[in-house]
Amino acid sequence: MTQEEVFRNLTAHCKEYGFIFQSSEIYDGLAAVYDYGQLGVELKNNIKTYWWDAMVRLHDNIVGIDSAIFMHPKIWEASGHVAAFNDPLIDNKDSKKRYRADVLIEDYLAKLEEKMNKEVEKGRRKFGESFDEAQFRATNPNVLRSKAKWDEVHTRMVKALDANDLEEMRQIIIDCDIVCPISGTKNWTEVRKFNLMFSTQLGNVDGGVGTIYLRPETAQGIFVNFLNVQKTGRMKIPFGIAQIGKAFRNEIVARQFIFRMREFEQMEMQFFIKPGTEMEWFAKWKETRLAWHKAIGLGDEKYRFHDHDKLAHYANAATDIEFEFPFGFKELEGIHSRTDFDLGNHQRMSGRKMQYFDPETNESYVPYVIETSIGVDRTVLAVLSSAYHEEELEGGEKRVVMSLPPALAPVKAAILPLVKKDGLPEKAREILHSLRVDFNCQYDEKDSIGRRYRRQDAIGTPICVTVDHDTLADNTVTVRYRDTMTQDRIPVENLHKVIADQVNINNLLRKNIE
Numbered sequence: 351m352t353q354e355e356v357f358r359n360l361t362a363h364c365k366e367y368g369f370i371f372q373s374s375e376i377y378d379g380l381a382a383v384y385d386y387g388q389l390g391v392e393l394k395n396n397i398k399t400y401w402w403d404a405m406v407r408l409h410d411n412i413v414g415i416d417s418a419i420f421m422h423p424k425i426w427e428a429s430g431h432v433a434a435f436n437d438p439l440i441d442n443k444d445s446k447k448r449y450r451a452d453v454l455i456e457d458y459l460a461k462l463e464e465k466m467n468k469e470v471e472k473g474r475r476k477f478g479e480s481f482d483e484a485q486f487r488a489t490n491p492n493v494l495r496s497k498a499k500w501d502e503v504h505t506r507m508v509k510a511l512d513a514n515d516l517e518e519m520r521q522i523i524i525d526c527d528i529v530c531p532i533s534g535t536k537n538w539t540e541v542r543k544f545n546l547m548f549s550t551q552l553g554n555v556d557g558g559v560g561t562i563y564l565r566p567e568t569a570q571g572i573f574v575n576f577l578n579v580q581k582t583g584r585m586k587i588p589f590g591i592a593q594i595g596k597a598f599r600n601e602i603v604a605r606q607f608i609f610r611m612r613e614f615e616q617m618e619m620q621f622f623i624k625p626g627t628e629m630e631w632f633a634k635w636k637e638t639r640l641a642w643h644k645a646i647g648l649g650d651e652k653y654r655f656h657d658h659d660k661l662a663h664y665a666n667a668a669t670d671i672e673f674e675f676p677f678g679f680k681e682l683e684g685i686h687s688r689t690d691f692d693l694g695n696h697q698r699m700s701g702r703k704m705q706y707f708d709p710e711t712n713e714s715y716v717p718y719v720i721e722t723s724i725g726v727d728r729t730v731l732a733v734l735s736s737a738y739h740e741e742e743l744e745g746g747e748k749r750v751v752m753s754l755p756p757a758l759a760p761v762k763a764a765i766l767p768l769v770k771k772d773g774l775p776e777k778a779r780e781i782l783h784s785l786r787v788d789f790n791c792q793y794d795e796k797d798s799i800g801r802r803y804r805r806q807d808a809i810g811t812p813i814c815v816t817v818d819h820d821t822l823a824d825n826t827v828t829v830r831y832r833d834t835m836t837q838d839r840i841p842v843e844n845l846h847k848v849i850a851d852q853v854n855i856n857n858l859l860r861k862n863i864e
């Protein structure tokens with residue numbers, strides 16, 4: 351099965367089992383907006399808890415806030431979003447489809463990379479053991495040709511983006527013979543700028559009705575509360591403020607399920623530091639955040655850093671942590687050195703001092719900021735797409751199993767009476783009641799035990815507990831593990847510990863401080 355088919359099946363599976371639904375489905379849906387169902391919300395909450403505890407609980411110099419979505423419109427002028435939060439867009443006149451010009455060029459570059467990688471794989475097969483990849487890349491004429499093209503186009507794109515040169519963006523698309531994926535033609539319009547912020551009307555801004563924006567990032571709620579938190583929490587630099595919340599962007603190229611949405615959730619942390627120390631802290635936060643991701647256990651090789659070619663309007667250094675989704679390596683988290691851009695601009699615009707008084711040096715300054723910014727929904731997608739497996743079992747039977755990290759799984763244990771009589775349901779419910787204070791458990795007595803195991807596999811429940819007639823006699827149960835399908839017989843009194851050992855979120859947190 352191709353990665354694309356697996357991804358399609360995953361999307362259908364998420365709907366079938368109550369992880370994620372298309373928003374407003376009964377009205378034919380709203381593009382790039384999704385609702386989390388009964389299992390999706392549990393998974394999402396577990397991810398948010400893991401992030402919050404790793405940032406706030408494990409660091410004595412980081413605190414959390416929850417700021418409002420609506421903010422004064424001047425905030426978005428100060429932050430540069432009104433002037434510069436734009437995408438360069440181009441339309442194909444035949445298909446009438448709209449694209450981001452830089453994404454079209456990036457897709458072209460990705461195809462060149464793919465071509466080079468295929469050539470390398472051919473070489474590897476041909477030369478076997480003695481294959482030297484670095485030498486092959488440096489000498490093979492086909493690879494060198496593609497590499498030269500890649501370098502040329504990439505350099506032009508970065509320059510055009512930096513200079514906001516929309517004509518040159520269009521020219522690159524023309525020169526590279528990039529066609530519309532739908533119509534297959536090169537009949538392109540001009541490239542135009544499009545601001546990504548949603549606006550709405552609110553009464554009482556400056557006494558009248560005014561345009562306000564739905565926040566495109568949660569970070570500004572942190573910046574404008576910097577002094578409130580610093581003073582009331584008596585925070586000393588370096589310190590951080592963390593926040594989880596909704597953000598909104600009028601994305602034009604909205605595709606790949608919950609990867610790019612118009613309403614999504616971010617987990618952001620602004621770390622306030624002394625100017626001049628930013629590169630040291632930037633390196634430290636890159637390392638800390640990568641360790642957080644790796645602790646989830648999806649595979650270390652699925653992550654890589656990607657330094658930005660074009661820096662956002664606020665940054666002097668930036669990198670992405672990319673994850674290998676079924677459609678390739680894509681951004682999961684951004685780490686940015688934002689200098690004093692935001693606090694400095696808020697100070698100018700509001701007329702209020704946004705400064706920190708350093709008691710050690712007796713000087714005041716506008717702090718610099720390192721930001722870590724991760725999408726909740728992209729993390730959900732990373733976890734779901736890695737967990738989804740279609741397996742062929744002995745005897746030709748198939749099962750779909752979600753090998754979710756147990757600490758993040760929506761349901762931790764399923765309690766299953768073998769039959770629906772002889773006092774087994776009562777005993778199973780007694781066990782359920784003893785566990786549910788600590789773990790999210792499901793009770794299921796419908797259908798054969800095999801079918802019930804499959805249902806739990808499909809939603810990623812790490813442990814099934816089966817209550818049978820022997821349970822009534824000796825107070826033992828069968829514990830069945832999702833991934834290996836192996837079974838153990840254990841006393842009921844050990845059940846709590848067996849489940850906790852597998853599913854406790856602290857297992858992930860511990861890996862962050864090892």
Ligand code: GAP
Binds near residue numbers: 615681721724
């Ligand atoms: N405050 C900085 C900031 O917002 P960003 O790189 O634009 O930086 C941070 O966004 C993260 O938010 C991304 O790495 C991604 O995980 C998530 N994100 C951004 N746009 C998104 C969208 N349209 N849908 C889902 N997640 C998105």
